[in-house]
Every structure is written in C-alpha cells, then in structure tokens.
Amino acid sequence: xxxxxxxxxxxxxxxxxxxxxxxxxxxxxxxxxxxxxxxxxxxxxxxxxxxxxxxxxxxxxxxxxxxxxxxxxxxxxxxxxxxxxxxxxxxxxxxxxxx
Amino acid sequence: xxxxxxxxxxxxxxxxxxxxxxxxxxxxxxxxxxxxxxxxxxxxxxxxxxxxxxxxxxxxxxxxxxxxxxxxxxxxxxxxxxxxxxxxxxxxxxxxxxxxxxxxxxxxxxxxxxxxxxxxxxxxxxxxxxxxxxxxxxxxxxxxxxxxxxxxxxxxxxxxxxxxxxxxxxxxxxxxxxxxxxxxxxxxxxxxxxxxxxxxxxxxxxxxxxxxxxxxxxxxxx
Numbered sequence: 001x002x003x004x005x006x007x008x009x010x011x012x013x014x015x016x017x018x019x020x021x022x023x024x025x026x027x028x029x030x031x032x033x034x035x036x037x038x039x040x041x042x043x044x045x046x047x048x049x050x051x052x053x054x055x056x057x058x059x060x061x062x063x064x065x066x067x068x069x070x071x072x073x074x075x076x077x078x079x080x081x082x083x084x085x086x087x088x089x090x091x092x093x094x095x096x097x098x099x
Numbered sequence: 100x101x102x103x104x105x106x107x108x109x110x111x112x113x114x115x116x117x118x119x120x121x122x123x124x125x126x127x128x129x130x131x132x133x134x135x136x137x138x139x140x141x142x143x144x145x146x147x148x149x150x151x152x153x154x155x156x157x158x159x160x161x162x163x164x165x166x167x168x169x170x171x172x173x174x175x176x177x178x179x180x181x182x183x184x185x186x187x188x189x190x191x192x193x194x195x196x197x198x199x200x201x202x203x204x205x206x207x208x209x210x211x212x213x214x215x216x217x218x219x220x221x222x223x224x225x226x227x228x229x230x231x232x233x234x235x236x237x238x239x240x241x242x243x244x245x246x247x248x249x250x251x252x253x254x255x256x257x258x259x260x261x262x263x264x265x266x267x268x269x270x271x272x273x274x275x276x277x278x279x280x281x282x283x284x285x286x287x288x289x290x291x292x293x294x295x296x297x298x299x300x301x302x303x304x305x306x307x308x309x310x311x312x313x314x315x316x317x318x319x320x321x
Contacts, residue, residue, distance in 0.1 A: 002150070003124050004124065004127075006145070006151035006154040007124060009155035009158075010134075010137065010154055010155050011131030011132045011133075013155050013156075013159040013162065014132050014133070014134045014137065014165070017163055017165040017169075018169055019169070019184075019188035019189075020169065021169035021173050022185070023181075023184070035300075036170060036171045036173075036174065038266075038298075039168075039170070039171040039296075040168075040171055040197075040204065040261070041261055041262075041270050041271050042270050042273075042296075043171070043196070044201075044257055044258050044261075045254075045258045045270070045278075046277070046290070046294040046295040047197075047291055048255045048275055049276060049277070049278040050278040050287070050290050051248075051250070051251030052255070053276070053282070053283060054279050054282035054283035055251075057287050058285075059283030064251070067248060068251075068252075068255055071259070075256045084255075085252045085253050085256055088248055088249075088252030089248055089249055089252060090245065092245040092252075093244050093245030094245075096242075096245065
C-alpha cells in the first residue's frame, strides 16, 4: 500500500513539473524569449555532461569521456545522428573491453 | 534513439521485481510516472526503506528540469485547447524534449513530430518494463555492449548537430561542465535543472554584446 502512495504521489509530482508551464497562456517578452530559446541546448548539454563526467554519480575521467569525443567528431564530420550515437556506443564498449 | 527506452525499460522491470514490487506496481510506475531516471532512484529509495514522502519529494526535485523543458516548448505548442496541452505534458520526457526542440530549432512546426516521437517513447518504455518483469534476470547486462551509453551519446549528438554559433558552444560547454561537476559532488538530483537554468545566463556574461538568435543550424541527415 505504501508503495502505491509513493508511486501515485511521484506520478503527480512528475506531472506537475511537466504541465505547469503548459497550463498558462503566456506571451514572453524579447528577453525571456531569448532565454527560452537558449534553454534547449543548455538542458540537453547538462543531461549529456552529467552522463559523461559523472556516469556513476561521482567524477570520473573514464571511457565515457573519450567516447563523448568520438560522438562529437563523428557528429561534426557526417552530420548524422545515428552514426554519431553508434560511434559512441562502439567506442565505450571497446574502451571498457581494453581497460 | 527509439530503441533506448525499450532497452532501459527492460532492466527497470527486472530491478523492480528484485526490489520487491509486484508486476502491477512495476507497470503502474512506468505508466503513472513515465520518468526513467527518477523511477530508478525511487527503486533505490524503496530498497533503503524510505517513506512515500521522501520518494515523492526526491522525484519532484529530480524532475524539476521538466519545468524548463515545458516552458521552452510552450511557445512552439501554440494556443492549443487545454486537454491537448495536458496530453502533451504527460508525454514530456528528456528524449522527447531533445528531439522535439531540435526539430523546432530547425524550423519545424506543428505537433506531429513531437507527438509521434513522444508517444513511441511511451509505448516502448512500457513495453520494455513488461518484458523486464516477465523475462527476469535472463536478459544480458547492457553495460557489456555499451548500450547504457546510448542515451548520453544521443544527447551529445543532438547538441553538436544543433549548434548555431559560438554562443551555443559556450552555453553547451558551461551547462555540461556544471551539470557534471554538480552530479560528481553528490548533487545529482538538482544537477541538470541548476546547470540548465543558469548556463544561458552565465554564457550571456561571457558573450555580452553578441547577437542572440542566429539562424537555424545546418541541415542534419538522419
């Protein structure tokens, strides 16, 4: 029973964070609009950085860092999402196997 | 990209069973919460005997980043009726935001792209959960073949392909370094929301006087 309380409560908490900005009708001014325009790259880069520099919740300069470099190089070179991701997966598997 | 929710959903299902949740609770979690990272954290908390209040508060903190994502997507969703917006909110995940916002940045319009991607994520995440519950520990460890890195690699590639100029490079580097450092210092639950919210402001200090919104990024093949 306590599990269900936690699950439903967590679901509501999550939904609140997803829905709140969509409930209001708002017309952002130029400054706010510029900030909102910068947010996607900042938030996605933050998600990426957390997974690269601290994959196990603590700072580590391991295979993930080199694999991230491989993703960046392939993404810039081929401009193809799938190829870049595959390069990253391959690099991390290879580096873990040899270290 | 689309296969990752399935591949992460399976170990979630396995781990939830090992934590002692029944199949209905496990699937219920993936349907009601539909939030990968915080579902794993919730399992960890269940295991250590945390009360529901602790689980709910932690989930709220971890998912605060969605506030930023929803606010950023809001102008692109336009003036849709409330039920539509409530439905869009339910499907908002890191991955849907990443794909959706880069689509809008390349000049995309409308809801079809976001909706198709976000709904597929939902189906595959829940399918993965059920497979994990049923298959149990017979499934191999995704770490061995590097598949645990797929989501991080996708985020990196989306950032690189979305770079429109020097300004975006600075924002991305500040955000990535700050989030990594915060998470490494044990502040994992707030790392992404703090780094994501502050990076554009910090970058603005570095780049004072530069033109903010350049054109869309170069064409991407997929």
